[in-house]
Amino acid sequence: MSDKDTTMQGHLRSFRDYQAQNFLWNVSENGRVATITLNRPERKNPLTFDSYAELRDLFRELAYASDVRAIVLSGAGGNFSSGGDVFEIIEPLTQMAMPELLAFTRMTGDLVKAMRKCPQPIIAAVDGICAGAGAILAMASDIRLATPEAKTAFLFTRVGLAGADMGACGILPRIIGQGRAAELLYTGRSMTAAEGNAWGFYNALHQANDLGGEAHKLALSLADGPWFAHGMTKTMLNQEWAMGIDEMIESEAQAQAICMATQDFRRAFEAFAAKRKPEFQGN
Numbered sequence: 001m002s003d004k005d006t007t008m009q010g011h012l013r014s015f016r017d018y019q020a021q022n023f024l025w026n027v028s029e030n031g032r033v034a035t036i037t038l039n040r041p042e043r044k045n046p047l048t049f050d051s052y053a054e055l056r057d058l059f060r061e062l063a064y065a066s067d068v069r070a071i072v073l074s075g076a077g078g079n080f081s082s083g084g085d086v087f088e089i090i091e092p093l094t095q096m097a098m099p100e101l102l103a104f105t106r107m108t109g110d111l112v113k114a115m116r117k118c119p120q121p122i123i124a125a126v127d128g129i130c131a132g133a134g135a136i137l138a139m140a141s142d143i144r145l146a147t148p149e150a151k152t153a154f155l156f157t158r159v160g161l162a163g164a165d166m167g168a169c170g171i172l173p174r175i176i177g178q179g180r181a182a183e184l185l186y187t188g189r190s191m192t193a194a195e196g197n198a199w200g201f202y203n204a205l206h207q208a209n210d211l212g213g214e215a216h217k218l219a220l221s222l223a224d225g226p227w228f229a230h231g232m233t234k235t236m237l238n239q240e241w242a243m244g245i246d247e248m249i250e251s252e253a254q255a256q257a258i259c260m261a262t263q264d265f266r267r268a269f270e271a272f273a274a275k276r277k278p279e280f281q282g283n
Contacts, residue, residue: 012066018058022051024076031067032223033216034120041077044129046085049092052108052133059114069223069230069282071118072215073141074125075134078208080150083132090159105165108133112166115140116238119231121222125215126150127208131190136166139175139201142234145215146202148193155188163188174241176201226268228282229259 015034016027024037036055038045062068075081084090093101115122115137124141130152138144138152146152154172156165163169163185173181176199184191196202206214222230232255240248259265264280271278 011064013064014067015062015065016067020054020058022048022054027068028216028220032069033072033219034068034070035072035074035216038073038075038081038134041075041079043085044079044082045075045077045134046082046088047133048085048088049104052111056107056111056114059111059118062118062120065120069120069227070219071120071122072125072212072219073122073137074212074215075127079128080124080126080130081132081134081137082129083134083155108166112136112140112171116234119234120227121219121230121234123215123219125211126152126202127211131155133166136168139168139171140166142237143218144196144202145204145206145211145218146193146196147208147211148205149208150193150196150202150205151190152193152196152201153188153190154184157186158188175199224280226259226264226278226280228262228264228280232259 014031016031018025018027020036024035024039026035026037027033028035036058038047038051040046062071093104096104121143122141124138124144126138126144126146128147128149128151130138130146130150132153132155135152135154154163154165154168156163156168168185169181172185175181176184176196180199183189191199191201193202193205197205204214236252236255239251243251263283264278267280268278
């Protein structure tokens with residue numbers, strides 16, 4: 001990024017002109033919603049070593065975005081992602097020694113960590129094939145929308161690997177329950193869109209022609225809301241997994257007090273009193 005993109009507020013900077021190398025990057029006219037589109041439709045949008053690394057780095061850097069407040073993650077050509085590319089990732093992995101293998105699995109895990117730690121809500125818009133690492137990207141998102149044609153498979157066992165990949169054994173049971181997660185991770189079978197919706201993996205189903213618009217509409221509603229507070233909510237959703245009830249309540253007391261000290265809290269009260277819509281500014 002150029003120096004002109006750097007603001008005077010510490011390391012905050014605009015991501016409007018970010019130049020993606022391994023996927024498409026688009027920022028809405030008002031700069032608040034960014035869309036990441038996995039863009040290898042002829043192969044159903046598989047991931048490569050380079051796309052893993054760029055996504056990891058981008059989500060890490062988005063913690064310092066001065067403009068982007070919500071993210072839509074999608075795939076081109078009627079599919080979300082078929083996961084790791086067979087010939088660009090899986091074949092090279094079969095020839096690597098343990099240190100290289102561990103470096104790779106840690107790198108892919110770091111992508112999930114970066115998605116969970118970035119303050120912006122991430123909305124996955126899933127159509128068609130959503131498999132392997134693609135299913136993990138959907139799982140690691142905050143909200144998931146899908147089409148009735150979406151087929152989601154954690155198919156690691158199909159290639160002789162454990163279902164324990166990129167946090168799946170920890171995160172998936174928290175979304176759909178232990179028994180359902182165990183079945184999907186052991187068998188590698190596809191979860192239908194109807195199952196995913198009924199089990200809580202998907203928040204809603206939309207027709208393919210409407211999916212992108214619905215995801216963007218939801219992202220914009222979050223971006224126009226109290227986005228500093230949304231970032232706090234996301235932080236607490238992640239941190240409280242490993243806390244006892246007393247620690248949860250104390251942490252939320254601190255988090256809410258921080259939000260009450262913002263001007264957005266005062267703006268919301270003043271707007272309510274004046275019977276108008278608040279305009280949140282993130283401070």
